[in-house]
Amino acid sequence: xxxxxxxxxxxxxxxxxxxxxxxxxxxxxxxxxxxxxxxxxxxxxxxxxxxxxxxxxxxxxxxxxxxxxxxxxxxxxxxxxxxxxxxxxxxxxxxxxxxxxxxxxxxxxxxxxxxxxxxxxxxxxxxxxxxxxxxxxxxxxxxxxxxxxxxxxxxxxxxxxxxxxxxxxxxxxxxxxxxxxxxxxxxxxxxxxxxxxxxxxxxxxxxxxxxxxxx
Amino acid sequence: xxxxxxxxxxxxxxxxxxxxxxxxxxxxxxxxxxxxxxxxxxxxxxxxxxxxxxxxxxxxxxxxxxxxxxxxxxxxxxxxxxxxxxxxxxxxxxxxxxxxxxxxxxxxxxxxxxxxxxxxxxxxxxxxxxxxxxxxxxxxxxxxxxxxxxxxxxxxxxxxxxxxxxxxxxxxxxxxxxxxx
Numbered sequence: 001x002x003x004x005x006x007x008x009x010x011x012x013x014x015x016x017x018x019x020x021x022x023x024x025x026x027x028x029x030x031x032x033x034x035x036x037x038x039x040x041x042x043x044x045x046x047x048x049x050x051x052x053x054x055x056x057x058x059x060x061x062x063x064x065x066x067x068x069x070x071x072x073x074x075x076x077x078x079x080x081x082x083x084x085x086x087x088x089x090x091x092x093x094x095x096x097x098x099x100x101x102x103x104x105x106x107x108x109x110x111x112x113x114x115x116x117x118x119x120x121x122x123x124x125x126x127x128x129x130x131x132x133x134x135x136x137x138x139x140x141x142x143x144x145x146x147x148x149x150x151x152x153x154x155x156x157x158x159x160x161x162x163x164x165x166x167x168x169x170x171x172x173x174x175x176x177x178x179x180x181x182x183x184x185x186x187x188x189x190x191x192x193x194x195x196x197x198x199x200x201x202x203x204x205x206x207x208x209x210x211x212x213x214x215x
Numbered sequence: 216x217x218x219x220x221x222x223x224x225x226x227x228x229x230x231x232x233x234x235x236x237x238x239x240x241x242x243x244x245x246x247x248x249x250x251x252x253x254x255x256x257x258x259x260x261x262x263x264x265x266x267x268x269x270x271x272x273x274x275x276x277x278x279x280x281x282x283x284x285x286x287x288x289x290x291x292x293x294x295x296x297x298x299x300x301x302x303x304x305x306x307x308x309x310x311x312x313x314x315x316x317x318x319x320x321x322x323x324x325x326x327x328x329x330x331x332x333x334x335x336x337x338x339x340x341x342x343x344x345x346x347x348x349x350x351x352x353x354x355x356x357x358x359x360x361x362x363x364x365x366x367x368x369x370x371x372x373x374x375x376x377x378x379x380x381x382x383x384x385x386x387x388x389x390x391x392x393x394x395x396x
Contacts, residue, residue, distance in 0.1 A: 009388070010381070010384055010385070010388075013384040013387065013388070014380055014381070014384055017380060017383070017384065018380075021365075039391070042391045042394075042395075043387050043388075043391060046340070046387055046390050046391055046394065047359060047387070049340045050340060050355065050359035050360060051359055053340055053341070053360065054253065054359065054360045054361075054362065057252075057253045057256050057257070057360070058256075058262060059248070059249045059252050059253060063248075063252065063266055063269075064244075064245065064248050066266065
């Protein structure tokens with residue numbers, strides 16, 4: 001009989017909790033179960049006591065700040081160690097935890113340095129690559145071409161005849177000057193002909209094949 | 216949680232904290248500090264020890280964030296699991312220390328007796344709680360002292376919500392009987 005009553009009360013308490021959690025007021029709930037009013041009143045009294053005790057547990061912002069400051073300060077951790085609340089090994093462990101946290105905090109700065117170095121290296125690499133590209137694009141001058149260029153750059157200044165009052169000397173000077181020019185042109189033409197390679201297909205046949213019939 | 220509601224999604228905060236966002240961890244710290252502290256305080260009934268252990272819990276969580284996997288546990292469960300293990304470690308070490316120093320085998324399993332003496336002059340309700348089974352104590356503390364919902368407790372203790380309600384109901388009946396006597 002007692003068990004049945006207990007089971008009934010259990011069921012009632014479960015229902016009561018459901019109603020209580022869904023916002024029903026205590027007097028309203030008690031009115032719904034007049035046969036268990038006394039037991040339910042006791043239960044609600046206990047809940048009230050528990051909730052009041054919750055408020056009495058000393059949780060304050062000061063505790064939070066104190067704990068945060070302990071985490072931030074190595075010295076205070078040594079203090080904890082001295083209080084002998086924790087063993088030496090444990091205190092060392094805590095210090096290493098602090099180091100881990102510190103490393104985590106400084107991680108951002110480390111990354112800043114690493115990223116800036118990486119960007120610098122990337123810029124240097126890009127500059128290097130662009131320089132290499134320029135060198136490849138500029139045509140290489142063969143020694144033969146270089147020699148010709150040097151010879152071209154040398155300007156031969158013809159020797160001028162000494163100034164005299166004689167007309168014949170003047171006429172001779174003019175003729176010799178023109179013959180010098182002719183011989184220089186001839187030399188240049190010879191040089192140009194030398195620079196051509198007639199064995200080169202591109203020049204000799206211009207890369208084309210002609211059939212005799214077409215001609 | 217009642218007055219200690221987290222404005223931002225805790226899962227999101229823990230995700231940010233994992234990526235090194237210390238502000239996010241700070242927000243988690245502020246949100247979970249009170250419930251964790253109350254839970255530990257009721258288990259050790261010593262303000263200074265509760266402070267130290269709460270601090271240890273947050274350090275442990277901070278240092279193990281990389282190993283935290285959201286799919287396995289929600290942040291609240293994660294913090295409370297760490298808190299529970301920290302309390303167990305504390306009692307284990309305390310027992311070992313006593314055995315080493317005083318060789319008092321008689322007091323081997325007297326943690327709760329010690330608590331009882333400490334709170335002898337304090338509220339009867341604490342003494343009543345200590346008379347409950349471990350499971351009932353856990354549910355009552357988490358529900359009424361820490362302020363979690365039945366759903367959160369169910370998740371934390373890996374039980375069904377219905378089971379939590381039944382445990383809660385039996386625990387309240389036992390408390391009522393103890394206080395009557």
